[in-house]
Amino acid sequence: MAAFGARIDSLARGRAVLSMPITAAVGQQHGFAHAGASFALGDSAAGYAALGLMEDGAEVLTVEMKINLVAPAAGMRLVAEGEVVRAGRRLTVVRATVLAVDAEGRRRDVALLQGTMIPA
Amino acid sequence: MAAFGARIDSLARGRAVLSMPITAAVGQQHGFAHAGASFALGDSAAGYAALGLMEDGAEVLTVEMKINLVAPAAGMRLVAEGEVVRAGRRLTVVRATVLAVDAEGRRRDVALLQGTMIPA
Amino acid sequence: MAAFGARIDSLARGRAVLSMPITAAVGQQHGFAHAGASFALGDSAAGYAALGLMEDGAEVLTVEMKINLVAPAAGMRLVAEGEVVRAGRRLTVVRATVLAVDAEGRRRDVALLQGTMIPA
Amino acid sequence: MAAFGARIDSLARGRAVLSMPITAAVGQQHGFAHAGASFALGDSAAGYAALGLMEDGAEVLTVEMKINLVAPAAGMRLVAEGEVVRAGRRLTVVRATVLAVDAEGRRRDVALLQGTMIPA
Numbered sequence: 001m002a003a004f005g006a007r008i009d010s011l012a013r014g015r016a017v018l019s020m021p022i023t024a025a026v027g028q029q030h031g032f033a034h035a036g037a038s039f040a041l042g043d044s045a046a047g048y049a050a051l052g053l054m055e056d057g058a059e060v061l062t063v064e065m066k067i068n069l070v071a072p073a074a075g076m077r078l079v080a081e082g083e084v085v086r087a088g089r090r091l092t093v094v095r096a097t098v099l100a101v102d103a104e105g106r107r108r109d110v111a112l113l114q115g116t117m118i119p120a
Numbered sequence: 121m122a123a124f125g126a127r128i129d130s131l132a133r134g135r136a137v138l139s140m141p142i143t144a145a146v147g148q149q150h151g152f153a154h155a156g157a158s159f160a161l162g163d164s165a166a167g168y169a170a171l172g173l174m175e176d177g178a179e180v181l182t183v184e185m186k187i188n189l190v191a192p193a194a195g196m197r198l199v200a201e202g203e204v205v206r207a208g209r210r211l212t213v214v215r216a217t218v219l220a221v222d223a224e225g226r227r228r229d230v231a232l233l234q235g236t237m238i239p240a
Numbered sequence: 241m242a243a244f245g246a247r248i249d250s251l252a253r254g255r256a257v258l259s260m261p262i263t264a265a266v267g268q269q270h271g272f273a274h275a276g277a278s279f280a281l282g283d284s285a286a287g288y289a290a291l292g293l294m295e296d297g298a299e300v301l302t303v304e305m306k307i308n309l310v311a312p313a314a315g316m317r318l319v320a321e322g323e324v325v326r327a328g329r330r331l332t333v334v335r336a337t338v339l340a341v342d343a344e345g346r347r348r349d350v351a352l353l354q355g356t357m358i359p360a
Numbered sequence: 361m362a363a364f365g366a367r368i369d370s371l372a373r374g375r376a377v378l379s380m381p382i383t384a385a386v387g388q389q390h391g392f393a394h395a396g397a398s399f400a401l402g403d404s405a406a407g408y409a410a411l412g413l414m415e416d417g418a419e420v421l422t423v424e425m426k427i428n429l430v431a432p433a434a435g436m437r438l439v440a441e442g443e444v445v446r447a448g449r450r451l452t453v454v455r456a457t458v459l460a461v462d463a464e465g466r467r468r469d470v471a472l473l474q475g476t477m478i479p480a
Contacts, residue, residue, distance in 0.1 A: 035182040036160030043155050062155040063451060064424060064476055066186040066306040066354060068333045070326040085352060086310040090450070090478070091423060093308045093352065112325060112333065114306060114354045116424055116476070118450070183331060184304060184356055186426040186474060188453045190446040205472060206430040210330070210358070211303060213428045213472065232445060232453065234426060234474045236304055236356070238330070275403050275422040280396025302395040306426040 006041060008048065014084035016048035019077050022100065034073040038080075038098045038111040042067065045082030046094035050117040053087050058119055063091065065115030073110045075100035092117045126161060128168065134204035136168035139197050142220065154193045158200075158218045158231040162187065165202030166214035170237040173207050178239055183211065185235030193230045195220035212237045246281060248288065254324035256288035259317050262340065274313045278320075278338045278351040282307065285322030286334035290357040293327050298359055303331065305355030313350045315340035332357045366401060368408065374444035376408035379437050382460065394433045398440075398458045398471040402427065405442030406454035410477040413447050418479055423451065425475030433470045435460035452477045 006020035018041055043065050050060045079099045086093040098111040126140035138161055163185055170180045199219045206213040218231040246260035258281055283305050290300045319339045326333040338351040366380035378401055403425050410420045439459045446453040458471040 035163050035185060036156065039159045039163070039185075040156030043159070062187075062189055064186065064188045065155060065159075066184065066426060067182075068184045068326075068354060068356065069182055070328065070333055086308075086349065088310065093310050095352075109326065112335075112354060114308060114352060116308065186306060188446075188474060188476065190448065190453050206428075206469065208430065213430050215472075229446065232455075232474060234428060234472060236428065275425060276396065276400025279399045279403070279425075283395050283399070302427075302429055304426065304428045305395060305399075306424065307422075308424045309422055 006044070009079070011048060011052055014049055014053050014087070016045050016052060016082045017079065018045045018048065019079040022073060022075055022078055035067065035069055037078065038069065038073055039065070039067050039113070041078050041080040042082070042096035042098045042111055042113040045080035046096040046113060046115060047082070047117060049082035049084050050092045050094055053084055053092070054119060060117045061120045063116040063118050065113055068112045069110070070112065071100070071108055071110050073100050075102040077101045078110065090118070126164070129199070131168060131172055134169055134173050134207070136165050136172060136202045137199065138165045138168065139199040142193060142195055142198055155187065155189055157198065158189065158193055159185070159187050159233070161198050161200040162202070162216035162218045162231055162233040163235070165200035166216040166233060166235060167202070167237060169202035169204050170212045170214055173204055173212070174239060180237045181240045183236040183238050185233055188232045189230070190232065191220070191228055191230050193220050195222035197221045198230065199227070210238070246284070249319070251288060251292055254289055254293050254327070256285050256292060256322045257319065258285045258288065259319040262313060262315055262318055275307065275309055277318065278309065278313055279305070279307050279353070281318050281320040282322065282336035282338045282351055282353040285320035286336040286353060286355060287322070287357060289322035289324050290332045290334055293324055293332070294359060300357045301360045303356040303358050305353055308352045309350070310352065311340070311348055311350050313340050315342040317341045318350065330358070366404070369439070371408060371412055374409055374413050374447070376405050376412060376442045377439065378405045378408065379439040382433060382435055382438055395427065395429055397438065398429065398433055399425070399427050399473070401438050401440040402442065402456035402458045402471055402473040405440035406456040406473060406475060407442070407477060409442035409444050410452045410454055413444055413452070414479060420477045421480045423476040423478050425473055428472045429470070430472065431460070431468055431470050433460050435462035437461045438470065450478070
């Protein structure tokens with residue numbers, strides 16, 4: 001995600017916040033491309049949230065992820081808040097909310113994700 | 121997707137094939153980033169497949185999309201085959217398969233997507 | 241759902257709680273049948289939550305629904321809490337949590353749902 | 361599922377077909393209840409398909425399942441065709457198609473499922 005200027009804003013046990021600028025690089029073409037940017041940021045936030053509950057040096061893989069897109073990703077920055085909703089022995093269930101923040105700091109939900117992570 | 125070297129390999133009524141090189145830009149970090157690349161290519165292939173059944177000048181939006189990741193995106197190119205499985209009056213249901221192709225041309229399923237598109 | 245003894249425990253704008261007894265009728269066989277009961281109750285709670293934001297006499301249909309099963313549905317009653325997370329002009333995005341309640345009143349998350357409803 | 365008159369029509373390695381009558385017991389109320397019947401039959405077909413690739417005596421659990429509902433479940437019988445699309449060491453990815461069959465034997469797709477099974 002570094003190529004898109006994504007950064008980690010906060011990390012805690014079972015929670016992570018990532019953000020990146022909304023630029024042409026993640027812009028949309030024919031209306032559907034933005035799904036990819038929202039997915040990537042939300043999935044990464046969910047992955048970091050899951051990592052935060054594992055041992056040092058662990059890695060996680062996305063098993064599956066569902067995204068519902070609820071508004072256009074318009075504004076200055078995309079912010080993704082990931083959280084672990086169920087840390088199991090084998091599988092970890094995660095959710096993430098992706099928000100767009102405009103120049104005045106107003107936040108609007110853009111996408112909701114729900115999926116499963118597994119230790120790599 | 122152009123920034124990643126993605127291209128349209130074929131377009132037909134209700135079907136589309138897209139591909140892009142597997143490079144560091146879409147590579148993975150901590151194991152989960154590749155989900156974003158597979159999602160973006162698969163979602164785009166599904167979107168073009170849906171577009172192919174609409175009037176000229178139409179655009180589509182992803183309402184929701186689910187991805188199951190079944191193998192690492194390792195190899196030279198990612199290929200996504202999108203298809204419309206149900207074109208409804210209001211909503212279009214799509215599926216896509218993402219494959220990784222290695223230097224010898226061997227293909228391996230990487231991800232399976234199922235979701236909903238809507239006219240923009 | 242009436243055949244399973246399901247009842248509406250509460251209805252509010254954009255929220256609904258349903259419950260039903262856990263009995264042999266919704267029990268599991270080969271381990272996977274309980275998914276159906278949790279899905280049906282969660283989907284119904286989400287549907288009633290969506291209905292609560294529509295005009296009198298409206299009906300809703302499930303467009304798509306994703307369920308993550310996080311624990312066995314063991315106990316006395318299944319309770320599903322549905323909520324609208326985004327009421328759009330054409331589509332409504334919903335979530336539901338299904339919990340199992342044991343004889344001592346302890347509650348445990350069983351399943352998480354996220355999906356889309358549309359006016360019928 | 362036996363309580364609904366569900367039966368196994370065929371079982372093979374990685375494939376299973378189940379069916380049940382469409383009756384008041386699985387009928388819909390407020391438009392959304394049929395999702396539960398289609399889900400339960402499709403999920404069961406997918407589960408039996410996964411079981412068919414496992415050792416005798418194994419059981420499977422649904423980790424997560426996504427359903428897209430594409431037409432009303434109207435007719436005489438519901439038929440669900442489940443298949444394994446990827447049998448992994450830890451996780452098995454499955455798909456199912458649910459069809460409604462009318463009195464003249466005409467078949468119509470009702471729902472498409474995609475999800476993950478795990479050995480119990």
